[in-house]
Amino acid sequence: MIKSRTKLQIIEAAAATFSRYGFKKTTMDDIAFAAGKGKSSLYYYFKNKEDVFEAVAEHEAEILQLEIEKELEKIDKAVDKLRSYITLRMRRFAAKGTLYTALSDNFLATFSFIEKIRNNYQEYEKGVIAEILQIGIENGEFKPVDVHFTGEAILTCMIGFEVPLMTKTHDLNESEKKINEVIDMFFFGLCT
Amino acid sequence: MIKSRTKLQIIEAAAATFSRYGFKKTTMDDIAFAAGKGKSSLYYYFKNKEDVFEAVAEHEAEILQLEIEKELEKIDKAVDKLRSYITLRMRRFAAKGTLYTALSDNFLATFSFIEKIRNNYQEYEKGVIAEILQIGIENGEFKPVDVHFTGEAILTCMIGFEVPLMTKTHDLNESEKKINEVIDMFFFGLCT
DNA sequence: ATTCGAATATTTTAGATAAATAGTCGATTC
DNA sequence: GAATCGACTATTTATCTAAAATATTCGAAT
Numbered sequence: 001m002i003k004s005r006t007k008l009q010i011i012e013a014a015a016a017t018f019s020r021y022g023f024k025k026t027t028m029d030d031i032a033f034a035a036g037k038g039k040s041s042l043y044y045y046f047k048n049k050e051d052v053f054e055a056v057a058e059h060e061a062e063i064l065q066l067e068i069e070k071e072l073e074k075i076d077k078a079v080d081k082l083r084s085y086i087t088l089r090m091r092r093f094a095a096k097g098t099l100y101t102a103l104s105d106n107f108l109a110t111f112s113f114i115e116k117i118r119n120n121y122q123e124y125e126k127g128v129i130a131e132i133l134q135i136g137i138e139n140g141e142f143k144p145v146d147v148h149f150t151g152e153a154i155l156t157c158m159i160g161f162e163v164p165l166m167t168k169t170h171d172l173n174e175s176e177k178k179i180n181e182v183i184d185m186f187f188f189g190l191c192t
Numbered sequence: 193m194i195k196s197r198t199k200l201q202i203i204e205a206a207a208a209t210f211s212r213y214g215f216k217k218t219t220m221d222d223i224a225f226a227a228g229k230g231k232s233s234l235y236y237y238f239k240n241k242e243d244v245f246e247a248v249a250e251h252e253a254e255i256l257q258l259e260i261e262k263e264l265e266k267i268d269k270a271v272d273k274l275r276s277y278i279t280l281r282m283r284r285f286a287a288k289g290t291l292y293t294a295l296s297d298n299f300l301a302t303f304s305f306i307e308k309i310r311n312n313y314q315e316y317e318k319g320v321i322a323e324i325l326q327i328g329i330e331n332g333e334f335k336p337v338d339v340h341f342t343g344e345a346i347l348t349c350m351i352g353f354e355v356p357l358m359t360k361t362h363d364l365n366e367s368e369k370k371i372n373e374v375i376d377m378f379f380f381g382l383c384t
Numbered sequence: 385a386t387t388c389g390a391a392t393a394t395t396t397t398a399g400a401t402a403a404a405t406a407g408t409c410g411a412t413t414c
Numbered sequence: 415g416a417a418t419c420g421a422c423t424a425t426t427t428a429t430c431t432a433a434a435a436t437a438t439t440c441g442a443a444t
Contacts, residue, residue: 006386027436038388043438079383133382142382150382153373160352181345189381190325190334190342191271198417219405230419235407237417 007045007055010035015056019096023053057117064092065124072128078136083183085128086158090179094165094172126151157182199237199247202227207248211288215245249309256284257316264320270328275375277320278350282371286357286364318343349374 003011013035017026028049032039046052068088075081129151136142161179164170195203205227209218220241224231238244260280267273321343328334353371356362 028438029436039437040389040439041387044386044388049437136382140384143380143384145382149370150373150377153370153377156352156356156370157349157374158352159355160348160350163351163355164348178341178345178348181342182349185342185345185381186377187381187383188335189377189379189383190328190337191379191381192332192335220407221405231406232408232420233418240407241405 004045006037006041008059010037010042010045010052011055011059014052015060018053018056023049028052054117057121060096061121061124067092068128072132078132078139078141079187081132081135082129082186083180085132086179086183087176089125089158090161090165090175091172093162094170094175122155125155129154154186196237198229198233202229202234202237202244203247203251206244207252210245210248215241220244246309249313252288253313253316259284260320264324270324270331270333271379273324273327274321274378275372277324278371278375279368281317281350282353282357282367283364285354286362286367314347317347321346346378 010031014026014031017030017034020026021030028039028042031052032042035042042052046055068085071084071088072081075084126148130147133142133145133147133151137144137147161175161182164175165172202223206218206223209222209226212218213222220231220234223244224234227234234244238247260277263276263280264273267276318340322339325334325337325339325343329336329339353367353374356367357364
């Protein structure tokens, strides 16, 4: 979390370059140039290219988390918190998706380090959703469900919505409509 | 749908071979040998390798559809129909997943013909779910939602459950528990 | 503590050949 | 004529090698 001035500079330069060219096509020279440094200087701050990418991903996650916290604390009702969270998450995914999908030179492939980042982030997400559910239960808005288990279930559904965002030319608007439909189902159920 | 004896024989041999070795690693010779025919004979029945694969996929889909119809007509309540459908679908996916994921030499890759098959099948799925919803609405079990739109939304969520089934060593049992959680949310909602 | 140029190590690319496989066609059988 | 197949051609993939690109290290300079 304590990042030197230069380190941050490099991370931002790398973020721009990665999201433009993807992981594989981005060279350390590219990053160094974008950051206005010599290539070897990067190795003073980072172990290797993957390490730079990890730092970028972590940094993006931190920004997103701040954004989310700021947004959520403005909202009172758990129902609205959950809706906001899901919508924000999806928009951010659509926007920054390139960064993560661009490294899909071989997609789900050998990048075990990506798995690591993703898993970390999912843990955070489960936490946020569980917290919202907990608040809702205490509020009397939600039924007393198992917040962790239900949170995971909700998250898994959200992943279904990521798939179209990653592949084809997606219509974000269409997706948002559909996701709102799902959220309503989550809240109010289909049954009469 | 009208398949000659030999054609069916080839399809079955191909299905076994594809699901063992995947699309790319399976040669026309392999299929021919498994079917007890000469390689050139395959071309009497099929245009090319992709065509064989398509036929296999269609055949599997037909079998699954029969299975599903048989199962669903035994059930009265729409609620139970939907639950059954989703569970059946997931089990079948877990079982036959190899067939479709094995061709993931490059996964989402250049196989546009796979996309075609998948899209066709998704149309069928949307139809089934919409039909169940319609029945439920007429029954008075479900609220009067837009069956096509809601059907799509449900299907998209299901795709989220496919992802873990495709990648890691998945625990089908865990997935079923989670999916049942989601179905209950769909039915009864979170809200009090 | 930082930076970087120069050197080394590793990975990717290109080109060229051999091997494997896809797909064609005419002859043959039933 | 419908079905089969062996022999042939066309394409694609695998293998190898050398060159080029890129990642990473290191020690001198700031």
